[in-house]
Amino acid sequence: MTTEVDAALDRSYVQLDKVTHTYGRGERQVRALDETDLRIDKGDFIALVGPSGCGKSTILKLVTGLMEASTGYVFVAGREVGAEPVRVGMAFQNPTLLPWLNLRDNVMLPLKIVPPFRQDYRAKRKTEFRDRIEALLTQVGLAGFGDKYPWQLSGGMLQRASLCRALIHEPQLLMLDEPFGALDQFTREELWAIMQELWMTHRPTVLLVTHDLKEAAYLANRICVMAARPGRIIDDSVVPFARPRTVAMSYDPEFVSLTQHLRELIVSARTTVEAQS
Ligand SMILES: Nc1ncnc2c1ncn2[C@@H]1O[C@H](COP(=O)(O)OP(=O)(O)OP(=O)(O)O)[C@@H](O)[C@H]1O
Numbered sequence: 001m002t003t004e005v006d007a008a009l010d011r012s013y014v015q016l017d018k019v020t021h022t023y024g025r026g027e028r029q030v031r032a033l034d035e036t037d038l039r040i041d042k043g044d045f046i047a048l049v050g051p052s053g054c055g056k057s058t059i060l061k062l063v064t065g066l067m068e069a070s071t072g073y074v075f076v077a078g079r080e081v082g083a084e085p086v087r088v089g090m091a092f093q094n095p096t097l098l099p100w101l102n103l104r105d106n107v108m109l110p111l112k113i114v115p116p117f118r119q120d121y122r123a124k125r126k127t128e129f130r131d132r133i134e135a136l137l138t139q140v141g142l143a144g145f146g147d148k149y150p151w152q153l154s155g156g157m158l159q160r161a162s163l164c165r166a167l168i169h170e171p172q173l174l175m176l177d178e179p180f181g182a183l184d185q186f187t188r189e190e191l192w193a194i195m196q197e198l199w200m201t202h203r204p205t206v207l208l209v210t211h212d213l214k215e216a217a218y219l220a221n222r223i224c225v226m227a228a229r230p231g232r233i234i235d236d237s238v239v240p241f242a243r244p245r246t247v248a249m250s251y252d253p254e255f256v257s258l259t260q261h262l263r264e265l266i267v268s269a270r271t272t273v274e275a276q277s
Helices: 005-012 057-062 103-113 116-124 128-140 155-167 185-202 213-219 254-276
Strands: 012-023 030-041 045-049 069-077 088-092 173-179 205-209 222-227 232-238
Touching: 005 012, 005 155, 012 057, 012 205, 030 057, 030 069, 030 205, 030 232, 045 213, 045 232, 057 069, 057 173, 057 205, 088 254, 103 128, 103 155, 128 155, 128 185, 155 173, 155 185, 185 213, 213 254, 232 254
Parallel strands: 045 205, 045 222, 088 173, 173 205
Antiparallel strands: 012 030, 012 069, 222 232
């Protein structure tokens, strides 16, 4: 590794260095990610946007170590992914709570599974963990719902619980793959406010994949626009708006012009792909 890379690692919490990923072999090969560099500072909030199939989820999988890069290097906290477990929290479009557990026990799951909490959970810290869960449930507006089962709750409530579960073990990295995609607009906007508050209080490093440009501009500090065939980052913009952001701000001219700019980039990337095929 060069000194240049070492210096960059001092600053970046997540770093993709000339990373590519190809699925399959031979004629069935799909070049999901062309040579990609990406740096994310500790505690930053990055959104990945782009057309379907441009490699957004592939980047999430590479950063969490669910998959290995075909070429290049992925570093988290200064170490190559896979060298040492990194505490990651995840939330997806489907909240995937276990139906036979109540909300509190669903949120508690990572504490029972992820080391070093697993040992502490068995030994002595059950009460402390319970307090932490109640505090998180309160922060997302679910105080008093700990005893309810998933089937007793709305989609928005389930997604709030899923955010609590993603954060309960104080992850260094939070990966969000379209977590609000299945919610109606009003519930989604409520969840943006909750997500923003959770990020501002816990400050995990967040990588959010979304198709919703307004959501990206509301939540993220930086937005990376991707194009497909092959997947690559074509734009990396800083979001300059002060926090806490509000839905009302999304009607401000600068906010609208940012989302329009992102939209134009994506439309033009899609048009190029269609012209090639
Ligand atoms: N397991 C797999 N095997 C083969 N090809 C795959 C696999 N997973 C993804 N791909 C392909 O790799 C490319 C990138 O996929 P990826 O899921 O990362 O895109 P995405 O931007 O997250 O898409 P979407 O927005 O639709 O979720 C796509 O062309 C996809 O079809």
